[in-house]
Amino acid sequence: MRHGLGAIPRPLAFPILLVGALAAAQSSSSIQRPTWRDLVPIQSYLARHGVSSDTLHDVIDRTHAKNAARVREGDLDHLVFYALQSTRFTTRPPIEPALSAKALVESLHPEAHAAFLTGPSIPDVPVPAAVRSRIAELVTYLGPQRSDERAAFFRQLVHTAFPAARGREAALAREYVRVMRFLYRKEFLAPATARGTSDVHDLYRERGLSTDTAIxxxxxxxxxxxxxxxxxxxxxxxxxxxxxxxxxxxxxxxxxxxxxxxxxxxxxxxxxxxxxxxxxxxxxxxxxxxxxxxxxxxxxxxxxxxxxxxxxxxxxxxxxxxxxxxxxxxxxxxxxxxxxxxxxxxxxxxxxxxxxxxxxxxxxxxxxxxxxxxxxxxxxxxxxxxxxxxxxxxxxxxxxxxxxxxxxxxxxxxxxxxxxxxxxxxxxxxxxxxxxxxxxxxxxxxxxxxxxxxxxxxxxxxxx
Ligand SMILES: C[S@@+](CC[C@H](N)C(=O)[O-])C[C@H]1O[C@@H](n2cnc3c(N)ncnc32)[C@H](O)[C@@H]1O
Missing domain, CATH: 3.40.50.150 (Vaccinia Virus protein VP39)
Incomplete structure (x- = not known):
């Protein structure tokens, strides 16, 4: 993991994307799940973490489903970053996501502030007008087929994740709020705690799976x-x-x-x-x-x-x-x-x-x-x-x-x-x-x- 300057690298509740079905259908190698016997070298480690020959199957099943859910969440995170920064579908200036998170949280009443950041669910909070405008323009832009790969992917994601056209803007606004909560916790809250980097690491172990990469x-x-x-x-x-x-x-x-x-x-x-x-x-x-x-x-x-x-x-x-x-x-x-x-x-x-x-x-x-x-x-x-x-x-x-x-x-x-x-x-x-x-x-x-x-x-x- 990269370090210095806090620079840490950066699901089956809905139908799997068509693109995924295509890739899976073309898969050539045999893909196997490990059996308890395959795991002999780490059986005692697994046992110390509550995994036995009886529970392995369930643990693997649950982890697989959780990871699929994290892929979906990671894709939606990228969609929000696209909605905030892209200049393809709007002439409005890009919005820097971490600054947007800070402004959103700081606009909340102190009581709403704590509930927003630490509550078990994500409450409804007002989405800034500039963000709402960008979301509306993005949804319109993603209506027809698009030839560039990035827009084509996001079109498919939006249409699959939110099939009802009428609810798309509201759904995207909710995703924006979810992502802002995560970003605020990661960029501003966790680094300021006594555990600092450890808290950031904990957030990574639960977040959506980002595909970010850099040379x-x-x-x-x-x-x-x-x-x-x-x-x-x-x-x-x-x-x-x-x-x-x-x-x-x-x-x-x-x-x-x-x-x-x-x-x-x-x-x-x-x-x-x-x-x-x-x-x-x-x-x-x-x-x-x-x-x-x-x-x-x-x-x-x-x-x-x-x-x-x-x-x-x-x-x-x-x-x-x-x-x-x-x-x-x-x-x-x-x-x-x-x-x-x-x-x-x-x-x-x-x-x-x-x-x-x-x-x-x-x-x-x-x-x-x-x-x-x-x-x-x-x-x-x-x-x-x-x-x-x-x-x-x-x-x-x-x-x-x-x-x-x-x-x-x-x-x-x-x-x-x-x-x-x-x-x-x-x-x-x-x-x-x-x-x-x-x-x-x-x-x-x-x-x-x-x-x-x-x-x-x-x-x-x-x-x-
Ligand atoms: C943050 S990116 C890193 C990309 C690249 N390795 C790099 O260092 O720039 C993490 C990549 O790992 C993939 N990934 C995450 N969890 C995975 C898993 N359980 N199995 C296979 N790939 C996974 C993600 O989809 C993503 O493409």
Whole structure:
């Protein structure tokens, strides 16, 4: 998980989106749920957390349904960020979501304030006029079919989640209020408590599943792979699994909706492997697996139609942000082995992915890593960044056991989550910690710590 400046990364109550049905219907690998016997290495950990052979099935079922609900909630979070920031459907100025949350909460009467933030349900509160106008314009805009991928997705989401046209604006206003409550708790309330970051972490374990992604995650993975290459210059990586690759549909800040949404991570991993000499394009297959069918569907299309990746640092360039030399070097080289580059101003460029590179991306899979695993041959490398913060300890233990089962003996797992439970269970799973690196991305003038991340490398033992 990224840290510094409080920069923490960022359901089946309604019919699953059509796009999801499409991706699921095309799924090629066998997807399996773990049995109690599969979980022998962590049975005692599970038992300490109240899971037994009798209850495992129910726990997996409930978690799967909860995660599906969190996908829906995450999609609706992105819809609210789109409604506030997009300039596609309105000439009104964008509204910064966290500032909108602050203004909304501060407009409440002190008693309503406490009930709003801590009550079990979300009370009706007045939605500002500027937000209501944007919502009304968005609903009108999403009436007809839209050709850009972002608007087409949101149209489908709105029409599926709120089928009755007459109730759409009110439903979206309720979603706005729900998202503002979460944002206020995360940005203003939790950091000010004695537990601070821990409270923010707790919020992440219950929130909707965001698909946000940024190229800084690629820098972390590149650093981990460079360590691997330095330790074993002759190692070759052929089969790779990227868990939770993400899609930059409508982030909480800095929405750029002049470009189509992108999923960078599979391409960034491919580029890192080839540039470090760990892989060759013709001999590499990368499987991306994500719980969100929208991400899977996007990547399946990208395989057939190689994207022009518009790369821009999420940090932007400013007088207060000083990128580390290593990060600048990473950004300069990023993408050169997988396509042709066009430089833009500052930290911006476009990589047109080549057909050969796109061939290395095999059809993506819809997978809940907490409750499912892929059958078939093991992977040489599994990458999972900025996904574990969404899981509580039990879910993380289940996810790691699925990852361990999919990693071939001698294979490597890279992630950026430094949590105690991983130290507790990964040795038992035959996937001990081997290396860790602290990665500085930038320094920020006036901040107490740099913007940084960590990368952890585990290797699957060969004698089990
Ligand atoms: C915050 S994004 C991170 C994207 C990317 N890995 C990165 O570091 O930029 C988390 C991704 O994990 C996916 N995800 C969340 N829970 C998941 C689960 N249980 N199984 C598989 N994917 C999941 C989300 O849909 C999303 O695409």
């Amino acid at each position: 800084e995650a690629g820098f972390v993975v590149h650093t981990g792979l460079a360590v691997l290459q330095a330790l074993e210059p002759t190692r070759r990586v052929r089969r790779v699994l990227v868990v939770g690759p993400g899609l930059d549909l409508a982030p909480r800040t800095g929405l750029l909706d002049d470009a189509s949404p992108q999923s960078y991570q599979p391409w960034a991993v491919m580029d890192a492997l080839v540039s470090l000499g760990l892989s060759q394009l013709g001999d590499l297959s990368i499987v991306a697996a994500d719980i969100n069918p929208r991400v899977v569907d996007h990547l399946r299309r990208a395989r057939g139609s190689p994207p022009a990746l518009r790369l821009a640092s999420a940090l932007g360039v400013s007088d207060t942000v000083v990128m580390s030399p290593d990060y600048l070097d990473y950004f300069t080289r990023l993408g050169r082995t997988i396509g042709s580059e066009t430089r833009g101003a500052g930290l911006r460029k476009v990589i047109q992915v080549s057909v050969d590179s796109a061939r290395a991306l095999v059809p993506a899979e819809t997978l809940d890593i907490v409750t499912e695993r892929l059958g078939g041959p093991g992977f040489d490398l599994v990458v999972a960044t900025n996904i574990f913060p969404y899981f509580n300890d039990l879910e993380l233990a289940l996810a790691m056991s699925n990852i361990a089962a999919m990693t071939r003996p001698g294979g490597v797992v890279l992630h950026n989550e430094g949590r105690a439970v991983l130290g507790e269970i990964t040795t038992d799973l035959g996937l001990p910690f081997e290396q860790a690196r602290y990665v500085t991305i930038a320094t920020i003038r006036g901040a107490t710590a740099p913007l940084a991340d960590s990368v952890f490398l585990h290797r699957k033992v060969t004698t089990r």
